[in-house]
Every structure is written in structure tokens, then in C-alpha cells.
Amino acid sequence: xxxxxxxxxxxxxxxxxxxxxxNAKPVPKAVxxxxxxxxxxxxxxxxxxxxxxxxxxxxxxxxxxxxxFTGKINETSKSSIIKGMKxxxxxxxxxxxxxxxxxxxxLAVKWQKECMIKRDIGFGKQVNYPKMLARxxxxxxxxxxxxxxxxxxxxxxSYPEDYNNFVYGVSSYPRIIISTRRQEKNDLxxxxxxxxxxxxxxxxxxxxxxxxxxxxxxxxxxxxxxxxMNQVDVEGCLSGSEHSRLLxxxxxxxxxxxxxxxxxxxxYFKNLKGYNFW
Ligand SMILES: [Zn+2]
Ligand SMILES: [Zn+2]
Numbered sequence: 001x002x003x004x005x006x007x008x009x010x011x012x013x014x015x016x017x018x019x020x021x022x023n024a025k026p027v028p029k030a031v032x033x034x035x036x037x038x039x040x041x042x043x044x045x046x047x048x049x050x051x052x053x054x055x056x057x058x059x060x061x062x063x064x065x066x067x068x069f070t071g072k073i074n075e076t077s078k079s080s081i082i083k084g085m086k087x088x089x090x091x092x093x094x095x096x097x098x099x100x101x102x103x104x105x106x107l108a109v110k111w112q113k114e115c116m117i118k119r120d121i122g123f124g125k126q127v128n129y130p131k132m133l134a135r136x137x138x139x140x141x142x143x144x145x146x147x148x149x150x151x152x153x154x155x156x157x158s159y160p161e162d163y164n165n166f167v168y169g170v171s172s173y174p175r176i177i178i179s180t181r182r183q184e185k186n187d188l189x190x191x192x193x194x195x196x197x198x199x200x201x202x203x204x205x206x207x208x209x210x211x212x213x214x215x216x217x218x219x220x221x222x223x224x225x226x227x228x229m230n231q232v233d234v235e236g237c238l239s240g241s242e243h244s245r246l247l248x249x250x251x252x253x254x255x256x257x258x259x260x261x262x263x264x265x266x267x268y269f270k271n272l273k274g275y276n277f278w
Contacts, residue, residue: 045206045207045264046204046205046206046261046264046265046268047201047204047205047206048201048265048268049173049200049201049204049265050173051173051174051199052173052200052201052265052269052277055174055277056269056272056273056277060144060145061095061145061276061277061278062145062146062147062174063095063096063097063145063146064096064097064098064099064143064145064146064147065085065096065097065098065099065146065147065148065149066099066100066101066104066140066143066146066147066148066149067081067082067085067098067099067100067149067151068100068101068104068105068107068108068136068148068149068150068151069100069105069108069151070105070108070109070111070112070150070151070152070153071109071112071153072153073151073152073153073180077151077180077183077188078151080188080189081149081151081178081188081189081192082098083189084188084189084190084191084192084193084196085098085149085192085193085196087189087193087253088192088193088196088197088200091254091259091262092197092200092262092266093266093278094200094266094278095278096147099146104139104148107135107139108150108152111132111135111136112127112132112152112154114131114135115127115128115129115131115132115135116128116154117157117159117160119157119159123155123157123165124155125154125155126154126155126156126157126159126165127152127154127155127156127157127179128157128158128159128160128161129156129157129158129167129170129177130158130161132150132152132156132177133170133172133175133177136148136150136175136177137172137175140175146174147174147175147176147196147199148174148175148176149175149176149177149178149192149195149196150175150176150177150178151177151178151179151180152177152178152179152180152181153179153180153181154179154181155167155179155181155182156168156170156177156179156181166179166181166182167179168182168183168187168191169191169192169194169195170195171195171196171198171199173198173199174199176192176195176196176199178191178192178195190228190253193228193253194228194229197228197229197254197258197262198218200262200265201261201262201265202220202229202254202258202261202262202265203216203217203218203219203220203229203258203261204216204217204218204261205257205261214257218231219231220255220257220258222255222257222258227253227254227255227257227258228253228254228255228258229254229255229258266278
């Protein structure tokens with residue numbers, strides 16, 4: 001059962017997941033990592049995240065993060081998620097305020113019931129996250145300039161649309177859904193960080209194709225040390241022990257390449273058209 005844990009990221013309006021076998025996106029050609037510190041100032045070196053760009057075009061600067069908790073989330077889980085988000089704020093230097101809303105929490109309990117499906121033996125009850133995401137998006141239209149992180153205590157699945165089970169977290173700019181069901185305190189902190197960093201554009205980095213430099217879409221391939229933006233997929237890219245190692249890491253969570261990409265994106269949006277969209 002423990003072999004299908006995934007971090008997933010769903011970019012805006014996209015339903016193709018990076019890690020699933022059948023519907024996987026085409027794998028980029030050049031994946032050699034030759035990034036150097038001195039390249040960070042070059043133009044068009046990194047891919048600029050669509051969601052943030054569209055916001056900037058519309059003059060929207062998202063500063064508020066709604067943390068929405070369904071009924072049974074305990075205090076330990078809550079505090080590790082908040083701790084993770086505070087670290088994201090510190091690392092990214094993005095202007096962020098965190099908010100909770102009793103009304104949204106109440107709605108989330110309702111959504112959880114509505115989106116719950118009963119699976120076969122071994123799966124039990126799971127929340128269909130595409131449906132949950134649709135409800136979240138619909139409601140959050142009334143909360144402009146905000147991100148939303150919805151935290152549920154059930155397993156997340158994309159079944160019947162797809163077969164992703166026991167999903168840790170999903171990021172679909174500017175919304176995130178996290179499951180606390182199978183996670184420990186530190187896992188949660190890192191999962192929320194992983195998903196929010198996706199919201200800030202990690203890891204979409206690209207480098208020039210001719211030079212053979214790195215091109216990535218979604219996850220980091222850094223092998224020197226485990227990076228927070230690696231995808232955790234016990235079935236696929238990481239072994240069980242790598243998985244535990246990643247989730248138990250306390251410090252140095254972004255590899256140098258991810259840190260560099262984040263800095264580039266930050267700089268880009270801070271200086272866009274003479275206005276700070278970061
Ligand atoms: Zn991811
Ligand atoms: Zn990385």
C-alpha cells in the first residue's frame with residue numbers, strides 16, 4: 001500500500017501529471033544539469049511561470065494565503081503546515097499573509113463529504129481531488145488576490161479520472177490541496193513547502209537547448225543531495241529510504257539549482273514593469 005505515495009503538481013488548467021505512466025508529458029530532451037551561479041542574470045534563461053505572469057498582466061498581486069482545514073485536522077498537523085509556510089515566506093522573500101476563515105473551513109467539510117468516494121478493498125474512502133479542486137476554485141473567486149491551501153484528513157485520489165492514489169499534495173496555481181492522512185509532522189511541513197514552491201514557479205527551469213543545459217518541467221533531478229523539489233514517488237524515482245530521508249530533512253531543503261531558479265523568478269517579478277508583483 002505504501003508504494004504509491006506521490007507529490008503531484010498540476011499546472012494551471014492542466015490535467016496531465018508528470019509522474020504517471022500512461023498520460024505522462026513528453027520527457028524533455030536535455031536534462032544535464034550544468035547550471036552555474038553566474039548565469040542567473042542572463043535573459044530568458046528560466047521559464048517564467050504562467051500563473052504568476054497572467055496575474056501580473058492583470059495587475060493581481062497575490063499576498064494572502066488562506067489556510068483551509070477540514071474537520072479533523074489536529075493541532076500538530078496545523079502547526080507543521082504553518083511552520084512550512086513561514087519557511088516558504090522566508091526563503092522566497094515573497095510578501096505573504098496567512099489567514100484562516102471559519103466559513104471556508106466549514107465549506108471544506110461539506111466539500112470533503114461531497115467528493116468522497118468509496119474504493120475497493122485496500123483503498124477505503126478517498127477524496128476525489130479534481131472535484132475538490134473545482135469546488136475550491138469556484139469559491140475562491142470571491143477571495144481575490146489570494147492563494148488557498150486546503151488541508152484534508154482523507155486520502156486523495158484522482159480516480160475515476162485517473163489512477164493517482166494516496167497523493168500527498170496537489171498544486172494547481174493558485175490552489176493547493178494537501179492530505180494529512182498518511183503523514184508525520186515533518187512530512188507535512190515539507191509537502192506544503194514543495195507544493196507552494198510549485199506555485200511560485202519551481203521547477204519549470206529551462207536552459208538553452210543548444211548548449212545541452214538543463215530543461216525541466218515540474219520536478220528537480222538533483223541527485224547530489226535530496227532536494228525538496230524532487231518528486232517523491234516510491235514506486236518510481238526514489239527508493240523508500242530516499243523518501244524517508246527527504247521527508248525528514250530539516251535544513252538545506254532546496255538544492256542550489258532550485259534556489260537559483262527561485263531567486264531568478266523573484267527578481268523577475270520584483271522588477272516587472274516598474275512594479276513589484278512578488
Ligand atoms: Zn511536485
Ligand atoms: Zn532542486
